[in-house]
Amino acid sequence: MLTYEPGDSLAHRLDPRTKLAVQVAFAAAGFAHTTPTGLVALGVVAAGCLRAADASPVAALRDLKYAIPFLALGPLVEAARLGAPWFDPEAAVEPALASVRVLLVFFVAAAYVRTTPVRESRAAIQRLVPGRVGVALGVSIALVFRFLPLVRRDLRRVREAQAARLGSERRLDERLSLVAAGGLRRSFARADALALALRARCFAWNPTLPEIRFGRRDAPGLVLAAVLLASLAF
Amino acid sequence: MGMATEHESVELVGDELVGNIARAALFAALMGAGSYVSFPNPISPIPVTMQVLVVFLAGIFLGPVWGGGSIALYLAAGGLGAPVFAGGSAGLAPLVGPTAGYLWSYPVAAAVVGLVVHGGVDIGDYRVSTARLVGAMVAGTVVVYAFGTLGFAYVQSVGLESAFWTASAAFIPAEAFKIAAAVGIVRSDAIAAQ
Incomplete structure (x- = not known):
């Protein structure tokens, strides 16, 4: 099952807020650019994210099995016709692209889950909200x-x-x-x-949190998130 | 790893809020655990999970605000990597995937059930008439399937009709069993004096 695994990959060392920013920006870019070109570009980014997390795409796919019937059925149902010619492949193109987009978002999200312990996610939420x-x-x-x-x-x-x-x-x-x-x-x-x-135990409003800090290594991640968000304008 | 220490004086969280946070967290955990529990369905090959039942119960027992909040907390924990979504999956992907509409509908549905049962935002007695309980859960079910169908249509770029037949129609009949189960729980006083 997809879960946090300790390690020292690049993604493990990033600030959790950087990783959250990349994920959200990636998902938004995926919805804005569901075209063959857009998805190829995002596919490269997704592969890079998996690489940075030292994660294998095959292991990540195993966790997606619940969604595979939906991803496959979408294009099939949309292309099916109740009369001749029974099947309209053109109608399947857009839903198929949408399925690929879900797959790519899934890879990027898997990189986050695999490399971020609960205490860091909690610290990130507490500083973001x-x-x-x-x-x-x-x-x-x-x-x-x-x-x-x-x-x-x-x-x-x-x-x-x-x-x-x-x-x-x-x-x-x-x-x-x-x-x-x-x-x-x-x-x-x-x-x-x-x-x-x-x-x-005197549950208080100001508990002690693990320190999370943006470092120089976060810069590429933050730039990536900014570029993905900027791409929404085009 | 170093610790970010707070140096101000300690400010305690109020007793009532502590109780509400604890219940919301446990309900969110119950919602997540419910995704692992499935029963064979007597009327269709698709197994029945406990999740929508927990959504109903959150609205009934915690009221619209904390019931909806606890289910929203379930989504937040899952988004950050708790294995609580269908089949034990986790992370942001299910929240933007084909079944995302269902997930986002759950906190709204819990709030709707809570609003109808408690007759407003404030929490009252959940032991209301059966008709009102059933009406509340039917309204919750409508919210779940409306969001679910719209979400599938949007995420998968298909028409609403395809979305309904692919992602919704087959699941709706089983909701009757969950509504009956929730009425049974409220009527049996199995959860006395909460």
């Missing part, structure tokens, strides 16, 4: 990362208990309701315990 909203957002994002594996385990336990009692023979809405109610009860209990722990 001003004031207390940023602090609350940063803390909450870190908490979601922290609790996701626990809640997944809670849900798995409920399902195992359900299967052991032949609950899998029940109607779908009853099964959904039992699993969701179990997950909900445990999540509320965890939230209460967490709130208590946060208060006991």
